[in-house]
Each structure stands twice: as C-alpha cells, then as structure tokens.
Amino acid sequence: MAGKLFIVGTPIGNMDDITIRALEALKNADLIAAEDTRRTGILLNRFNIKVPLTSYYEHKKREKGEYVIKKLKEGKNVALVSDAGMPAISDPGEDLVKLCIENGIEFTVIPGPTAFVTALVASGLPTSNFCFEGFLTVKKTGRLARLEEIKNDKRTLVFYEAPHKLDRTLKDILAVLGDRRAAACRELTKKHEEVIRGTVSSLITHFSETGPKGEFVLVVEGLVKEEEKEFSMTVSEHIDMLISEGMDKKEAVKTAAKQRNLPKREVYNAYVGEGGED
Secondary structure, three states: OOOOEEEEOEOOOOHHHOOHHHHHHHHHOOEEEEOOHHHHHHHHHHOOOOOOEEEOOHHHHHHHHHHHHHHHHOOOOEEEEOOOEOOOOOOOHHHHHHHHHHOOOOEEEEOOOOHHHHHHHHHOOOOOOEEEEEEOOOOHHHHHHHHHHHOOOOOEEEEEEOHHHHHHHHHHHHHHHOOOEEEEEEOOOOOOOEEEEEEHHHHHHHHHHHOOOOOEEEEEOOOOOHHHHHHHOOHHHHHHHHHHOOOOHHHHHHHHHHHHOOOHHHHHHHHHHOOOOO
C-alpha cells in the first residue's frame, strides 16, 4: 500500500507560528523532503523532531521528485516542506503535487503561514480581490510584457522579489503601471518586521537611500480610474491635486465642485475645514 504525502506549511519567520497539525505531520513522517535541509534542520531541532531529511529543490526537482514518489510507493509517509511558508506557492513543491496526482498517490495539505497573504493584509490596500504574481521573470522583456498584461487589472497586485532585484522591479512597475499606492514588506513575523507604505516612486527613493535587505513582498494597488481616484480622496486632497497640476485655488475649487457634483461653497468650506489654505 502506498504511503501519503503531507504538504506542510511552516513558519515564515517566527517559529511560534507552527501549528499543532504541522508538528504532528513532521513527527510522524518516515521522511521529510525539504527545499533547504539546513534551514529545516533548525526547525526540527527546535521541536525535537528526529526524522530523516532528503533535499527537494528547484534545480533537481525531477530526479528528487522521482525519489520521493519511489519512497511513497514503498509505503513511506513523506512530509514536504519549503524554506518557509506553504510548499507549492512559488516553489518546486508544485511539481511534486502534480507527480502525486499522475501516480495516483494520496496527499493532504496542512495549511500554515503564507508571506504574500500576511503582506497583503499589512499593506492596507484592498484585499477583497487580489492577484498573486509571485516572482517576475529575470528577463526584462518578459518582465515588461507581463506588467503590460496586468496593468489594467483592478485587483491588488502582489509580487515576490529578492533584495538585489528590488530596484529594477520597482522601476519597471513605475514605468508600466504608473505611480500607484504600494507597500514593501520584509522580515514578516520577525523581530525586525518592516512594512513601508507609500507610492511606487517613494519606495524607489526610500530604498535608494537605505538599501534593501531581506526577501520582499511588494503589494501594488490595482488600476483605479481617474474618476474613482478623485472620489476616494478627501476634498482637500482633491483640490491640492488639481493645484499641483497647475490650477489656481479658485479654479481648483470650481473644478472639484463640478467633478463631485457639489456646490462650490460646500466644497470650499470642506477644503478650509480639512486644513486647506484659506
């Protein structure tokens, strides 16, 4: 009788986020297939789990996958873990899941922390609809082409990026998607967790001054039509935007009132009340 594959979510930083089900699956496995055996070894030592490890990673996923399937067919129960978070999310575990399906081998998913979901919530951007893009391709032409494909998507966009590639990715996003609201999240759930919110251009400026460290999750606002953007602003923000575009204050108040379908006096009073210049 074939064994069973347990796809186990592990902490993305804080080891206290491990679940009881995850610990049970790891303790009871005959073999643990890990993307990085050294990092997984630290986790296992923390919880006194003594189960043999085998590596399973991107560059050898075919031969390693065949080895894991062989062990499963021999009746061994195998736990699959990634470096951190959920296996098969921007991760070679995706291919092992396919192999199990092709070979009729049973598997179960034990959910755990996921970096992109944690970052999405922390970003403060809309969460009801979002698109997870993972890592953009390293080739600039392919990267720009993909950004062109999604630039009109109204959903919040989520990307993974390495620190040494962050600047180029932010600049490509700015060039194709424009200067949208965005957040860059790093060290999530760890002591030095950092979420930097602003716009794409402000993130570029920030990291040019500080230098990015650690793996990043980028969360970028989806497409917002101009008319929707205006009414998501306060009256003061709306008028200030029009002034920044070259209008004088009187013309900006008149334009904002027309666009909002409100009396000019009401818009002006709201502007002053919100701290606009008298």
